[in-house]
Amino acid sequence: MKPLEAPMARTYAGAASAAGPLLFVRSTRRAKLGEWVRIEGAGQRNRRGQVIDVGNEITVIQVFEETLGLRPAEATITLTGETATTLVGKDLLGRALSGTGAPLDGLPASIGEARLPIWGAPINPVRRQHPSDFIETGVTAIDGMNTLVRGQKLPVFSGPGLPGVELAADIVENARPARGEPFAVVFAAVGITERETQTFVSRFRESEVMERTVLFLNQASDPTIERLLTPRVALTTAEHLAFTHGIHVLVVTADITHYAEALREVAAAREEIPGRRGYPGYMYTDLATLFERAGVLKDSPGSVTQVPVVTLPDDDITHPIPDLTGYITEGQIVLSRELHQRGVYPPVDVLPSLSRLMNAGIGKEHTVAEHREWADQLYAIYARGREAKLMAAIVGSEGLAPGDRRALEFVDAFEKELIHQGGVRRSLPDTIRIGWSLLQTLPRDELTRISDATWGARTGGTDAGKSS
Amino acid sequence: MTEARIIRVAGAIAEARPLGEAALYELVEVGERRLLGEVIRLQDDIATIQVFEETSGLSLEEPVRRTGSSLTTALGPGLLGSILDGVGRPLEGLADRSGDFIAPGTTLPTLDPEARWSFAPTAATGATVAGGDVLGVVEERPGIMHRVLVPPGSAGRIADIQEGSFTVSDTIATFEDGSPLSLSHPWAIRERRPMRRRLPGDRPFITGQRVFDLLFPVVEGGSVAVPGGFGTGKTVIEQSLAKYAKADVMVYIGCGERGNEMAEVLHDFGRLTDPATGRPIMDRTILIVNTSNMPVAARDASVYLGMTFAEYYRDMGYHVAILADSLSRWAEALREIAARLQEMPGEEGYPTYLANRMSRLYERAGRVESEGTPSRTGAVTFISAVSPPGGDFAEPVTQASLRVVGALWALDARLAHQRQFPAVDWDTSYSLYAEASASWFSEEGGADWRKLRAETIRLLQRDRELREIAGLVGVDALEDDDRLVLEGARIAREFLIGQNAFHPHDAFSSVSKTYHLARLLWEFMRTGTGALEQGVAFEKLDLAGVRVAFGAVKTAAPDDLDALIVEAERTIADMEVA
Ligand SMILES: Nc1ncnc2c1ncn2[C@@H]1O[C@H](COP(=O)(O)OP(=O)(O)O)[C@@H](O)[C@H]1O
Numbered sequence A: 001m002k003p004l005e006a007p008m009a010r011t012y013a014g015a016a017s018a019a020g021p022l023l024f025v026r027s028t029r030r031a032k033l034g035e036w037v038r039i040e041g042a043g044q045r046n047r048r049g050q051v052i053d054v055g056n057e058i059t060v061i062q063v064f065e066e067t068l069g070l071r072p073a074e075a076t077i078t079l080t081g082e083t084a085t086t087l088v089g090k091d092l093l094g095r096a097l098s099g100t101g102a103p104l105d106g107l108p109a110s111i112g113e114a115r116l117p118i119w120g121a122p123i124n125p126v127r128r129q130h131p132s133d134f135i136e137t138g139v140t141a142i143d144g145m146n147t148l149v150r151g152q153k154l155p156v157f158s159g160p161g162l163p164g165v166e167l168a169a170d171i172v173e174n175a176r177p178a179r180g181e182p183f184a185v186v187f188a189a190v191g192i193t194e195r196e197t198q199t200f201v202s203r204f205r206e207s208e209v210m211e212r213t214v215l216f217l218n219q220a221s222d223p224t225i226e227r228l229l230t231p232r233v234a235l236t237t238a239e240h241l242a243f244t245h246g247i248h249v250l251v252v253t254a255d256i257t258h259y260a261e262a263l264r265e266v267a268a269a270r271e272e273i274p275g276r277r278g279y280p281g282y283m284y285t286d287l288a289t290l291f292e293r294a295g296v297l298k299d300s301p302g303s304v305t306q307v308p309v310v311t312l313p314d315d316d317i318t319h320p321i322p323d324l325t326g327y328i329t330e331g332q333i334v335l336s337r338e339l340h341q342r343g344v345y346p347p348v349d350v351l352p353s354l355s356r357l358m359n360a361g362i363g364k365e366h367t368v369a370e371h372r373e374w375a376d377q378l379y380a381i382y383a384r385g386r387e388a389k390l391m392a393a394i395v396g397s398e399g400l401a402p403g404d405r406r407a408l409e410f411v412d413a414f415e416k417e418l419i420h421q422g423g424v425r426r427s428l429p430d431t432i433r434i435g436w437s438l439l440q441t442l443p444r445d446e447l448t449r450i451s452d453a454t455w456g457a458r459t460g461g462t463d464a465g466k467s468s
Numbered sequence B: 001m002t003e004a005r006i007i008r009v010a011g012a013i014a015e016a017r018p019l020g021e022a023a024l025y026e027l028v029e030v031g032e033r034r035l036l037g038e039v040i041r042l043q044d045d046i047a048t049i050q051v052f053e054e055t056s057g058l059s060l061e062e063p064v065r066r067t068g069s070s071l072t073t074a075l076g077p078g079l080l081g082s083i084l085d086g087v088g089r090p091l092e093g094l095a096d097r098s099g100d101f102i103a104p105g106t107t108l109p110t111l112d113p114e115a116r117w118s119f120a121p122t123a124a125t126g127a128t129v130a131g132g133d134v135l136g137v138v139e140e141r142p143g144i145m146h147r148v149l150v151p152p153g154s155a156g157r158i159a160d161i162q163e164g165s166f167t168v169s170d171t172i173a174t175f176e177d178g179s180p181l182s183l184s185h186p187w188a189i190r191e192r193r194p195m196r197r198r199l200p201g202d203r204p205f206i207t208g209q210r211v212f213d214l215l216f217p218v219v220e221g222g223s224v225a226v227p228g229g230f231g232t233g234k235t236v237i238e239q240s241l242a243k244y245a246k247a248d249v250m251v252y253i254g255c256g257e258r259g260n261e262m263a264e265v266l267h268d269f270g271r272l273t274d275p276a277t278g279r280p281i282m283d284r285t286i287l288i289v290n291t292s293n294m295p296v297a298a299r300d301a302s303v304y305l306g307m308t309f310a311e312y313y314r315d316m317g318y319h320v321a322i323l324a325d326s327l328s329r330w331a332e333a334l335r336e337i338a339a340r341l342q343e344m345p346g347e348e349g350y351p352t353y354l355a356n357r358m359s360r361l362y363e364r365a366g367r368v369e370s371e372g373t374p375s376r377t378g379a380v381t382f383i384s385a386v387s388p389p390g391g392d393f394a395e396p397v398t399q400a401s402l403r404v405v406g407a408l409w410a411l412d413a414r415l416a417h418q419r420q421f422p423a424v425d426w427d428t429s430y431s432l433y434a435e436a437s438a439s440w441f442s443e444e445g446g447a448d449w450r451k452l453r454a455e456t457i458r459l460l461q462r463d464r465e466l467r468e469i470a471g472l473v474g475v476d477a478l479e480d481d482d483r484l485v486l487e488g489a490r491i492a493r494e495f496l497i498g499q500n501a502f503h504p505h506d507a508f509s510s511v512s513k514t515y516h517l518a519r520l521l522w523e524f525m526r527t528g529t530g531a532l533e534q535g536v537a538f539e540k541l542d543l544a545g546v547r548v549a550f551g552a553v554k555t556a557a558p559d560d561l562d563a564l565i566v567e568a569e570r571t572i573a574d575m576e577v578a
């Protein structure tokens, strides 16, 4: 059969109706799913949209700008024949752009190297390289206890008023590629406040990270539905830098919660059957199309690493947004309100925190040989101490068994000396050293996760024996 | 006849007209790029199609073509070692065509059409054969005999059968009516393969994980649900089983999960050898990979595809384990599709037929006597991860699983946060297979297996009660024998049921190692109780030495195991003199 020719731009006068962020257009010829749309009209500002449902009778367009004041009957609707794309290129580094890629810094638009569709295709799993390159973030709770590796997606689970964005900024500022390889940052602000954005931007400028950074800023006052585009524009930019230029790219997105809310708004406008707590049933799949864009490819030098920030509504980790995020990402760094209130910074609760890719990224070849044992042992005692703390609240610390009592004392030292580091960058060797100094306050036979060989090496070959 | 054209597209769903003649579940090619799709609803002349590939860019008026068959897979030699997407396309082949990223619209056969297999007939010319009868064998992988079966439903007298080297589509034999037979045959994946009869399970599926083999065993042909919140260890369990458990064939289905996890599987599986055969474990493995960002409708297909492969090797007389991670993502795919169809939602938006579909799927597991001669028994063991939202088991997928499975391995976030792995909640978990497998374990492990199992359970239960009391009054207020129980349970948690999947000698525990650790624990409790009865004070027991000894046995290399067991026995016997 004869192939249909590629559709060109087609213009329609007037939409049938509008509801929330949606526009309904009658009998569009050959509308394409995902097609990019321009909406114009006399006395109305120009808006952009995307076809999300095509039908013989009605085609549904999701509008990215505010629809307040939109008069559907008077709008001119142009189906462009193309899907959403963004300009990519190395010359974007150092630029501040809007949530959809327009310059915000007063400079002329970049020339770029290509326009790429923002809805990236899935990486073929057999082409993925298993991530194993350690990234030193300068944060003990991460480097030591929940190691980040290149190609990983490791979110920060924050809460209202907790310093999630600050921690992400620390990571951006301090992260060092292991062997001085090319490194860049793509920051996507998604619905965060002006103040939060400034936290980031001013720190970038001061620390000279800015020249290797691209900023995409959709702020709280920007259109909600545009938030569905911003992370994808950012990721497309990152993929290009990583896989065309061989750069190691760290993508920080703040805040995924605002993204998910935009998703819910569209679902509600479409009168879809809601899933858990009003969020659409496809939210897992949708979030996966963002987070799964992290990775390392075989035979390709660059990488995309993601550190999204998620604000837990009501501090509730079972809320669908953090829950589905945690099901997709390779772990999570969980902030604790209690530690925050006690002045511990960063206030990371290591017990619910996790890095699923840690194992591949630590050990003799990447960090230090005893890293696994060291971390396991700290976890074991800290966990025991936290249990003991609960019990001590009822029976008093005198009621505890001696081992539990020692673990309880350990909790305090662990939080104050190891987790807390103020705003100061800490190298991995320092992290390991402080950890050991805490462990060595305990009797050898309580350190069952530490092998004799490791212990012997640590204590200078003396007393490699079993118990004291 | 007018050609069918697209009249609507939304998400993974397309509608086309006129397609009144199509059959339900008929496969269609959608649009100019010929995306693979399946008819899931017919109304008047409109067919609703779920599309297994990315739909963006599809437009109104693009053509839709019927194929005349439903979603089928080819079954034949070459499945072992393959890595397929949810509809059975080899991922390496897709990478050759479209590079690092998956592009829609590529058709590729599941079985390599060019590979040649050396076929040795066992059936003779003139013999009358029927579905399930063995025609001959092909050595699919070193040491693994692929029995070439007469396809279910066909029968006849063999007019001719050839020894030689064949591709999967060459004719290896012909019936007298002229119909050809080859090394492979197609099968519609949503249909269960026939068998002669179901048999009760009587041998355990050796998982190599002490908490399962000892406390919550599963039999060959059994089914298990493994629910747990994120980070509780579902994937590590599935992967550990795929690596170390005892089965002839492993089918691993990564359904709607992470790409990096699959990269890890590919990385590890390529390097590990099966201790039983010394061969790479990929030789006994089929991987089906449909990650969370790959098309959602293909998640639905991936599970049926894996099940069909499993039944096929079962029919050859093998024990096959299916490791599905995660069945929740499959159920969510059903929900996404149902929502697009505006179907009446049931609980939490899942379609009302969810439980029904799930039980039909689980029921395809089992130990069976196959059709055909020579007679064979085979089994499909089904271990599926379930991902309950918020880690709360009171949700439709977990609940529907519990109605049909024979064992529950419930994972608990609190244990995982304490790094107590596998984070199996021993209070909630259960197995209905414990009795059926106990005789085998008693013979292979040790005669007092049943007793040790019961004692371990009792110890853990007593521990929980005591900890509740201690939480109110303090450990100090407990009697010495109760403190011994707390200590024994700590040893149980840390060294018996705790198992480090990343330690080279702890990741897999032989039945014998599991037995001895359970026995040593019992020895410890017996000796400790004896000492206390003799008036020895609890503080006088050398618990530190005992813990070190247990740790050494737990992580012992196979060659050192016996010596370390003896040493642990001695430490336990001497603990009161410390
Ligand atoms: N048996 C085990 N031994 C050691 N660590 C484990 C074990 N099981 C799980 N873990 C740890 O828990 C993490 C999460 O496990 P995973 O199986 O990925 O969880 P889930 O699939 O339930 O989300 C792993 O990355 C690993 O660090």
Ligand SMILES: [Mg+2]
Pocket: B234, B235, B236, B257, B325
């Ligand atoms: Mg998992």
